[in-house]
Amino acid sequence: MLLTTSVGSFPKPDYLVKARNRFAKGEISREKLRELEQQATRETIQLQEELGIDILVHGEMERGDMTTYFAENWEGFKISSPVRSYGNRYYRKPVVVGKLRRPKPTTVEYFQYAQSLTPKPVKGMLTGPYTMCDWSFNEYYRDREDLTMALAEIIHDEVADLEKVGAKYIQIDEPAISTRPEELDLAIKAMKVVTAGVKAKTISHICYGDFKLIYPKILELPVDQLDLEFANNKFMHLDIFKTPKFTKEIAVGVVDVHSHRIESKEEVKQNIKRALQLFDPQHVYIDPDCGLKTRTWEEAKAKLKVMVEAVREVKQELGLN
Amino acid sequence: MKTTVVGNYPKISSDKNAANLRNSLNTWDQKKITAEQLEKVYEETIKRVLKEQTAAGIDVITDGQIRWDDLVTPLAKNITGFEIGGLIRFYNNNVYYRRPVVKSRLSFKNYSAVEQFKFAQANSSKPVKVALPGPFTFAQLSLDEYYGNVEKLTMDLAEILHQEVRGLEQAGCQHIQLDEPSLCFNPDKVDLAIRAINSVFERVSTKKIVFLYFGKVGQVLPNLLGSSVDSIGVDVVSHPDNLDTVIDTWQGKEVILGCLDARNTKLEREEGIRQMVEKASKRVPLQKISLSPSCGLEFLPHETALQKLKLLADFARKLN
Numbered sequence: 001m002l003l004t005t006s007v008g009s010f011p012k013p014d015y016l017v018k019a020r021n022r023f024a025k026g027e028i029s030r031e032k033l034r035e036l037e038q039q040a041t042r043e044t045i046q047l048q049e050e051l052g053i054d055i056l057v058h059g060e061m062e063r064g065d066m067t068t069y070f071a072e073n074w075e076g077f078k079i080s081s082p083v084r085s086y087g088n089r090y091y092r093k094p095v096v097v098g099k100l101r102r103p104k105p106t107t108v109e110y111f112q113y114a115q116s117l118t119p120k121p122v123k124g125m126l127t128g129p130y131t132m133c134d135w136s137f138n139e140y141y142r143d144r145e146d147l148t149m150a151l152a153e154i155i156h157d158e159v160a161d162l163e164k165v166g167a168k169y170i171q172i173d174e175p176a177i178s179t180r181p182e183e184l185d186l187a188i189k190a191m192k193v194v195t196a197g198v199k200a201k202t203i204s205h206i207c208y209g210d211f212k213l214i215y216p217k218i219l220e221l222p223v224d225q226l227d228l229e230f231a232n233n234k235f236m237h238l239d240i241f242k243t244p245k246f247t248k249e250i251a252v253g254v255v256d257v258h259s260h261r262i263e264s265k266e267e268v269k270q271n272i273k274r275a276l277q278l279f280d281p282q283h284v285y286i287d288p289d290c291g292l293k294t295r296t297w298e299e300a301k302a303k304l305k306v307m308v309e310a311v312r313e314v315k316q317e318l319g320l321n
Numbered sequence: 322m323k324t325t326v327v328g329n330y331p332k333i334s335s336d337k338n339a340a341n342l343r344n345s346l347n348t349w350d351q352k353k354i355t356a357e358q359l360e361k362v363y364e365e366t367i368k369r370v371l372k373e374q375t376a377a378g379i380d381v382i383t384d385g386q387i388r389w390d391d392l393v394t395p396l397a398k399n400i401t402g403f404e405i406g407g408l409i410r411f412y413n414n415n416v417y418y419r420r421p422v423v424k425s426r427l428s429f430k431n432y433s434a435v436e437q438f439k440f441a442q443a444n445s446s447k448p449v450k451v452a453l454p455g456p457f458t459f460a461q462l463s464l465d466e467y468y469g470n471v472e473k474l475t476m477d478l479a480e481i482l483h484q485e486v487r488g489l490e491q492a493g494c495q496h497i498q499l500d501e502p503s504l505c506f507n508p509d510k511v512d513l514a515i516r517a518i519n520s521v522f523e524r525v526s527t528k529k530i531v532f533l534y535f536g537k538v539g540q541v542l543p544n545l546l547g548s549s550v551d552s553i554g555v556d557v558v559s560h561p562d563n564l565d566t567v568i569d570t571w572q573g574k575e576v577i578l579g580c581l582d583a584r585n586t587k588l589e590r591e592e593g594i595r596q597m598v599e600k601a602s603k604r605v606p607l608q609k610i611s612l613s614p615s616c617g618l619e620f621l622p623h624e625t626a627l628q629k630l631k632l633l634a635d636f637a638r639k640l641n
Contacts, residue, residue, distance in 0.1 A: 080586060081335055081622040086408055086417035086505055087344040090333070093622070095586055134417045137586040179413045208410050208417055232407040257532060 001281050001320050002272070002311050003054040005251060007205050008066070008125050008171065009226060009291030010044045010059035011300050012150045016079045020064070038113060040124070045117045047301060051308050055120045055169060055285070058114030065091045065137045066173065069106075074154065076100035080137065089294065094136040096147060097130070102154045105161040113167055124162035124170040128204065129155050129194060130187035134176035145186055150194035163200045171203040173222065178209025188220050197318050203251065204229055207290050211240050219247050227251035229289035232258060235274050242278060250279050253289030255303045260295075262302045267311035281320050286311050322598075322612060322637040323380045325577060326451035326630070327532055327554065328392075328500065329617035330370050330385030335624040342387070363388060364440070367381040371445045373627060374566060378634030381450050381496055384441035386617070389416030392454045392500060395433050400481055402427035406464060412502060412535050414584070414620060420464045423474065428480045435439050435488040448495050455499035455531065456482055456521055457514035461507065472513055477518035483525075490527050497522075498530035498554070502616075505536025505543075515548045522549055534579060534616040538563050543570045551575060557597060558582045558615035564597060568604045576601070577608050581633055583614035586625045594636050599623075612637055 002138070012020070016036050023033045044059030063069035071077035071094030078097050083218035091204060107124060115122045119312070129151035133144055141147035155172065162170055172194055177187045195202050205227040230238060231251045254271040255263050272286060292300040315321060334342045345362040348354045353618055370385035389395045391411060397403040406422040434451050441449045454462070456479035460471060468474040486497055499521060504514050522529045531545060532554035539562060554577035557564040567576055580597050581589055594612070601610055612633055618626040 002480060081624060082333060082343075083622055084332060084619060085415060086419075088343060088350075090343060139587040176415060179415075208408055233409075234407070256407075316488070320460070 001284075002315055003285050004308055004311055005055040005123070005285055005287045006304070007055065007251075007253070007257075007287055007289070007291045008049070008060055008123075009293035010040075010047075010056050010057070010061070011065070011293055011295055011297045012061060013040050013043065013297060016061060030191065034062075038112075041110070042048065042117060045114055045122075048304070049118060049120065051301070051304050053304065053308065054120065055115070056118060056120050057099055058110055058122055060125065060291070066274045066291075067094055067132055068092045070094075070127060070132065071136065073106045074100055075100050076140070077136070090307055094132070094314040096136050096138045096140045098140055098148050100154060102157060106158055108158075108161050108165055111162055111167060115166065117320035121168045123203070124159070124171045124200075126155055126158055126162075126170065128172045128174035128177075128187070129184070129190040131174050131176040134179055144183070148186055148190045149193070156194045156196060159194055159198055159200075159202075163198060167200055169203060170198065170200045171205060171227070173205040174221070175205065175207045175209070177204075177218070177221075178211065178214045181213040184214055184217055188217075188222070189192070190270050192222050201225065204296050205251075205290075207253075208232075211237050215240050216244050221318060223248070225249035225251060226254075226286070227285070229253040230275065231256045231263070231271060232289045235271060238274060238278060245297045246247055246279060249283040249285065250275075251285035252279070254286055255288045255307055257288050257290045257292055257295060257303070260299060262299065263306055265306050265310050265313070269314050272314045276314075276318070281318075322607065322610060322640045324378070324634050324637045325381040325450065325611055325613045326374060326379060326383055326611055327534065327569075327579065327583070327615075327617050328386055328498070329382055329389065329619040329623065330374070330383070330387070331619055331623040331626050332366060332387055333623060334369065335622070335627075339369055342366045359383055367441060368444050371449070372375070374630060375445065375447050377627065377630040378638060379630060380447065380611075381391070382445065383450050384437060385453060386452070386619075391461055392587045393415075394419050396419035396454065396459070396482075396485070397463070399429075399431040399433045401425075401430045402425050404466070416489060416620065418462070423463055423465045424428035424468045425467055425510045427474070427477045427481060429484045432485060432488045434485060434515055435492050438489055438494050439492050440494060440517075443604055450498055450530070451489055451494055452498040452500055452532070453482060453485065453503035454505070455514070456517035457507075457510065458501045458503040460498075461503035471510070475513055475517045476520065479520040483523060485526055486521055486527075491571070494527060496528045496530065497525070499531050499550075500534070502533065502535045504541050505533055505538055508540035511541045511544045515544055518639050519549045521576055528552060529628060530577070532556075534581070535559050542566050542623060546570060546572050546574055552577060552611075554579055556615040559584075560611050564600060568601060575611065577611050577613050579613050579615040581612075581614045581629050583616045583618050583626075583629070584620045588620060588625075588628060589632065591632070591636050591639075593635075598640070607640075
C-alpha cells in the first residue's frame with residue numbers, strides 16, 4: 001500500500017555528463033563510457049535503497065533522451081540536431097527515414113545490470129509507440145498510423161525480452177497520448193500490440209497534457225497502472241478522475257520535477273492525502289511528477305527524501321500498512 | 322512574390338562557431354556568467370537570426386522571438402494580474418509552455434516587445450514584423466481564476482495588447498501580427514475573437530495581420546475576412562482543406578500562404594508549392610499573395626529551418 005517509486009530518469013552525475021561529451025567527440029572509448037554509466041547506475045540504485053524506495057528505476061544513465069535513445073538503436077532512424085521542447089531544454093529528435101527494425105534487444109542489458117545490484121524490483125523502462133511516433137519527424141511512412149503500428153511491433157518484442165529476463169514491472173511511457181485526442185484510439189490499438197500476452201505488471205506514464213480530453217477513455221489503455229503528474233499543476237486536475245470511477249492502479253506525482261524548490265513534508269503529505277480522498281490506497285503508488293533528470297543530484301535526493309518521509313507519516317497517521 | 326516568416330526561429334545554430342545561447346543560459350543559471358554577458362549572447366544571436374533571414378532572401382522578417390520561451394509568458398510577465406503557472410503542452414506539439422494564471426483583473430504594466438523591436442529593426446535592412454499572441458489565443462492559453470467569463474478576459478487582454486501595439490507603432494514597426502491558433506479549435510467563438518482583434522488594432526495604421534496555424538480554418542476564415550485586418554496568414558499544411566477554404570471565401574484581403582511544413586523535416590519539392598500557388602491564384606490575384614512557412618520555424622532543427630527558408634525565397638524569386 002502506497003508503495004514509492006520513480007518515473008524513470010535520474011540526474012546524470014557531472015563525471016558522466018563530461019564522459020558523454022568526450023565520447024561524442026571520440027575522445028574516450030565505448031567501454032570507458034559504459035564503465036561510468038554503470039557507476040552512475042550503482043549510485044542511483046544505492047540512493048533509492050538508502051532512501052527506502054520500494055520499486056526502483058535504473059536511472060537511464062545510458063540514455064540521452066527517452067525517444068532518441070531508441071531511435072539511435074533501431075534501424076530506419078536518423079537523429080536531428082537539437083530542437084527545443086520548453087525553456088532551455090532541447091532534445092535531438094528522431095527522424096524516420098526508412099523501414100524500422102530492432103537489430104537486437106535494446107534495454108535488456110542495462111535492466112539486468114541494475115536488477116543484479118538489488119533485491120528490490122527494478123522497472124523495465126520503455127517509450128510507447130504513439131509517443132515515439134509523435135515525437136519523431138516522419139519522412140518515410142505513409143501516415144502516423146502506419147508509423148505507430150510499426151513501432152508497436154518492435155516495442156512488443158522489447159517488452160517480451162524484458163519479461164523473459166525477469167522484469168516484474170514494465171513501464172511503457174506515453175506522455176504524448178493527450179496531444180491529439182482524436183488519435184486516442186490509435187494509441188490504445190498500438191498499446192494492445194505492445195502488451196499482448198504480457199504477465200508482468202505494466203505501467204504507462206503520461207504527463208503535461210489535458211486529462212479532461214482523454215478521461216475516461218484512457219482507462220481503455222491496456223496497462224495495469226497509469227502514472228500521472230499532479231504536483232506541477234497543484235492537483236488541479238484531480239477532480240477529472242472523480243467520475244466515472246478510476247479503475248486502474250495509479251501512481252500519483254507528488255513533487256514537481258521542474259522547480260528547484262524542495263517541497264516541505266507537510267505540503268507533500270497534503271498532496272498524498274488529497275489523492276487518497278479519491279483513489280483507493282490499495283491501488284495508489286507515490287512518485288515524483290516525472291523523470292528527475294533535469295534536477296541536480298542533490299535536488300533529486302532531497303525531493304525523494306521528503307516524498308518517502310511524507311508517505312511514511314501519512315501511512316502512520318491513517319493506519320495504513 | 323513576397324515572402325515572410327510567422328514568428329519564432331531556432332535559437333541555437335548548427336554552426337559550432339556561432340554564439341551558443343543554450344550554453345550561455347545554462348552557465349548563467351549556474352551564476353557562472355553575468356547578466357551582461359548573457360545579454361551579449363542574446364544580441365549576437367538575434368543579429369545572426371536577422372542576417373540569416375535576410376541572406377536567404379525573405380522580405381519581411383522577425384527577430385525570431387529569441388528572447389521568448391513561448392508565445393504568451395513574455396507578455397504575461399508584463400501584465401499585472403498574471404502569475405506564471407506550470408508547464409503544459411503547446412497545442413498538438415511536443416513543445417511546452419508555462420501557463421499564465423489569471424489571479425486578478427488584468428492591466429498593462431510594461432511594454433514587452435517594443436525594446437526588442439527597436440533593437441531588431443536597428444540591426445536589419447529588412448522590415449521587422451512583430452508577432453504577438455492574439456487576444457483570443459492569449460485568453461485560451463491562460464488559466465482563468467478570476468474573471469469566470471471568457472469574454473471579459475479576452476476583451477481586457479485586447480485592451481492590453483492594444484497598448485503594446487500602439488507602442489510598437491510609435492517605435493516605427495510597420496508589420497504587426499496577431500497569432501490566433503486557438504481560433505481554429507474554437508470556431509464557435511469567432512465573433513468574440515474578431516471583436517477583440519478589431520479592438521487591438523483600433524486606430525492603428527501599421528499593416529495589420531492575423532495568422533491562423535495548426536488547425537482547420539473552414540469555419541472561421543469567412544468571418545475573419547470581414548474584420549479590420551489587412552492580411553491573413555493561413556497554415557495550408559496542417560489541414561489540407563485550408564487552401565480550398567482560402568480559395569472559396571477570399572474577398573479582397575492579402576493572404577499569406579503558410580505553405581512549407583514548419584513541423585516536419587521532409588523538404589518540400591518546388592513543384593508542390595507551385596501547384597498550391599497556381600491553385601490559389603485562380604481566385605486571389607498574385608500580388609495579394611505572399612508565402613511563408615506554416616508556423617514558426619522553431620519546431621525544426623536549425624539547418625532544416627534555414628534550408629526551408631532558402632527554398633521558399635528561391636521559389637518566390639523564380640515567380641517574380
